[in-house]
Amino acid sequence: SEKHGGGPAVPEKAVRFSFTVMSVSVRADGEEEEVTIFTEPKPNSELSCKPLCLMFVDESDHETLTGVLWPLIAERNAMKDSRLILSVGGLPCSFRFHFRGTGYDEKMVREIEGLEASGSTYVCTLCDTTRAEASQNMVLHSITRSHEENLQRYEIWRTNPFSESADELRERVRGVSAKPFMETHPTLDALHCDIGNATEFYKIFQDEIGELYQKANPTREERRSWRAALDKQLRKKMKLKPVMRM
Ligand SMILES: [Zn+2]
Known part of the structure; x- marks a missing residue:
């Protein structure tokens, strides 16, 4: 610049x-x-x-x-x-002093917990989901990553005890690629809040398009057509790629 x-x-x-x-x-x-x-x-x-x-x-x-x-x-x-x-x-x-690391943004959490940068396939700092998995299942995230586990995974990454290929190894450690040096307290960050909100609204809009309140049991086909109608508008009017919202 x-x-x-x-x-x-x-x-x-x-x-x-x-x-x-x-x-x-x-x-x-x-x-x-x-x-x-x-x-x-x-x-x-x-x-x-x-x-x-x-x-x-x-x-x-x-x-x-x-x-x-x-x-x-x-x-x-x-x-x-x-x-x-x-x-x-x-x-x-x-x-006695108790410390709780919180309030870091996503980029900082990735840095200090040794995770790959934001563009990583492993999209989440709180769980092990991949970008592809997350785009299929956007419903619920539970917190499964921990600092301790990130440290163990770094050791595996460093030593490759099972003599795996780079891809296999990366898959095993779910994108841990540097030594985690500070423990963060896992809480909902802005990214997850956005994903959660987007998911909720995505569902609500589909149901509204299909006028769900008038129907008891919509078929899968019907649901699919509502989603297609919403995706089309998202693409056309808001220039969004629906599957890529993650
Ligand atoms: Zn997650």
């Missing part, structure tokens, strides 16, 4: 890595139950979401991203596995 001004070139993209204290719980000595004494009401507000690191880097630049974030991850892992013991007001208190 066009350059403005002089000086060294900097990436035109930036990544902000920030954290929010979501909740604080206390458990008294000898008690089973925790009592939550604080819950952040506005976790996305810039007042509560504190930047830890703001860097000029393209998130798809794996080397720079891991280079900059790795000290943060190492610190976080160390905090996860240890307890801080402090004397507060004369009482020894033990502190």
